[in-house]
Amino acid sequence: MDSPRSHDRPTAFDRMLTPIHRWIWRNAERRVQKLLRFGETETDGGRDILRAAEVTSDPLLRRLYREHAIDEFRHGVLFRRRAAALLRESTSSSNAAFQGDWLAPGGHGLDDLQVDGESDDSLLAFLHLSEKAAASRFTIYRDVMRHDPRTRAIFEEILHDETFHMNYTFTQLARVAPERYRRHIWRARLSRLWRSYLRLAAGLAGIFGSIMLTIQYFVLLPPFAWFAKRAERREHAGWIPVSAERQGSLDRQY
């Protein structure tokens, strides 16, 4: 059941993925890339929520959205600064570390947010679930980040805000749609589920695509290479005399 809650209760699914999150965040290079991506998502989300503040006709929501947007911009700055600090400390130059985003998706889910054309009810439901997901994942990230106390402190700080966002969106949804708020939350949940499925399917398709191309490379190409080499061996080396019928004068184009 949905209700305001404290931030230290990640979902069972996120708890199940803890070893994967620990593995992803242990690598300094992956940590930098993750933090940069989180910074981008938070800033984009802040921009969308600022847009929501512009379009809503509810004065209380406008004020809350504005404060929310400022928080998200600040989170973006915190993530980017930490990524920059880690980058300065890092000596590695490679930039192709596996991120596993489709397997253990990023923090917020605000990247799927579309403000224009949405009612306050459906937007609040979507925001509530996004913030809930963020609070759950940031709790896990904070817990697996014991080896990096400064990054851990950032997650702890942001987690506090995400918990506030999760709770205020729920309270406001219950205020603006007292009889239909559960239906809005379920609709938003199904929409998020569908997007998660698409993300997972795209990730799996990428992996299967790589496997198929690798198999084709090692199974289909060698016979062609062998036929080409055999044909090359049958060719005579050097100049070859032209046959008599092709010795005529050049009186046409071909």
Ligand SMILES: [Fe+2]
């Ligand atoms: Fe945030």
Ligand SMILES: [Fe+2]
């Ligand atoms: Fe948030």
